[in-house]
Amino acid sequence: MKYIHYDLGNLTKGRIIEVFLQGEAANIKLLDSPNFFEYENSRPHDFIGGLARKSPVKLKTTHYCHWHIVADLKGLKGKSIKITANILP
Numbered sequence: 001m002k003y004i005h006y007d008l009g010n011l012t013k014g015r016i017i018e019v020f021l022q023g024e025a026a027n028i029k030l031l032d033s034p035n036f037f038e039y040e041n042s043r044p045h046d047f048i049g050g051l052a053r054k055s056p057v058k059l060k061t062t063h064y065c066h067w068h069i070v071a072d073l074k075g076l077k078g079k080s081i082k083i084t085a086n087i088l089p
Contacts, residue, residue, distance in 0.1 A: 017067075
């Protein structure tokens with residue numbers, strides 16, 4: 001598994017994204033478009049989030065932009081995960 005990706009579209013500052021994880025643990029990252037591009041190309045990138053061991057995870061946007069959620073197992077022993085992501089009102 002390379003990674004799971006959710007395209008959240010354009011969101012304003014302060015929007016909360018709730019991520020539900022099925023699996024033991026995963027890296028959950030909220031990235032704006034420029035940083036998602038860097039992530040896809042295996043280059044250094046900034047993100048909100050990190051290692052998640054329990055669900056749900058709530059992450060907040062820091063500025064207006066096109067946002068993405070990524071979940072991966074890099075550095076972890078798990079074999080598979082599933083996530084769902086919701087933008088809270």
